[in-house]
Amino acid sequence: MQTPLQPSPSPIAKDHGFQKWWQLARPHTLTAAFAPVLLGTALAIEVTKIDLLLFLATLIACLLIQAATNMFNEYYDFKRGLDTEESIGIGGAIVRNGIKPATVLGLALGLYGISILIGIYICMNTSWWLAAVGLVGMLIGYLYTGGPLPIAYTPFGEVFAGFFMGILIILIAFFIQTGTVTTTSILVSIPSFILVGAILLSNNIRDFDGDKDFGRKTLAILIGKKGAVTLLAGMFIVSYLWILGLILTGAMTPWLAVVLLSLPKAIKSVKGFKTGTNPLEMAPAMVATAQTNTIFALLLSVGLFISYI
Template structure:
């Protein structure tokens, strides 16, 4: 069993490699693409017809990443408080139970990230519209109650839906709006496959944790569907994401260059194969990673397709 990591040592100078790793894992970096990709896509969509305001893009990007990282820390904090995490838990989390980081430190960091995101949000509103302050406040509230509060969203069948909407659809539309001043139907349609793929990250996590979540009274989609059917659902979500892009191209709504997203299919296939026949959480970790990578590669390629279509 790993020895506890001294929190004071971890916060000292960066010559302690293990300390940096603790803080890096606390961010749960494999999930941060859910904050980065939608901003990139919304901005790439805006580029089709408008000049991009670089500082607004950067402010939106960092605010989105900070909110996602803070949400991960709220997850870390409340999973510990509810006794769901222990030293034998599988996953990139566990800074509290395995590394000796105090719960207070995790919560303080999360609130600090929220505070910084709030300041960036004020700048964005000053340059665009104060209506975004209300939307941003709702996003941050949902981020907190995803694992916080008496009935966390993550414990219900609506976790994937809420994550997909707020971290997929809404962020893409806000990123588009702050550059253009309006929301287009094309932006809404392009956001759908990204929302689905953000949801797959949560579904993959819940498939891995199915047995433990069931013991602790959660009612996630993975639990309601069961292990095998949840994998089928995951595969179906991947398929719909790719077919959605094909549909938009066939309908003439977007450029055929967006079909470049099909280069990410091997990652999706790897994710599904990684879950099939696996029952132990540690065995499913590579599949979880492949699921997150599918979202990253798909979103990045979608952005590339949008950028290429701008020049052609």
């Protein structure tokens, strides 16, 4: 497939003015950065008094990195010819809304620059070791769709995304407040690792046919669509059982059982992928997967807050 050099005006472009720039950040995905920062900070309340300025700095930096990663995704998917006007998904700033590719790339780099400045402030008040961790995370965000062999085009996208957007952000937020990492913080972050990976898996299930035609070797393509949906269901089950296990063993407060309120979203996701036959029909199932991750983490935070009262 030949990659277009410039975007063509799209007759179905729906976003105008500020809206098209806001959609460029893919706001529906930003909760994937907000929720783990909140959870990591909630875990720290039992250990220390929370520094609100550091919390806000961590939150803003993570949101900027997430938005920049989305823009890199937008830019490189367009340059490789993967995005078209008919593509189903949350992208479209270039192919449908007519934003120049160079502008998208420039904005992504700019957001990275701002996040680095915020990171310097965080390191000055905590540890400079965080600088190395943050830079590695930013590099992975770029390499997810950038570079000669994008991570998103391999079977390892779910693992990388789950680790860096799930476990690592929680532990960074916890470390910034406490100066350490505990066994408890690691154990509680495991379901986020799984559920963030589930978001990427659901995306690859939805895009199965298009990715296969394009030559991507995602995990969903390797194990087949039916196998991928089964794996997705298994990831949900393990996440909930993991929290219940922590409760039953006495490692965590029973209030964490409040995460079960997010179960209907997980069920909706699996049912949607089982019955959907095309990307448009499966789009709500992907949204439900992302909502499961967000609500799950937020409810964990709520459970922790209640237990501290």
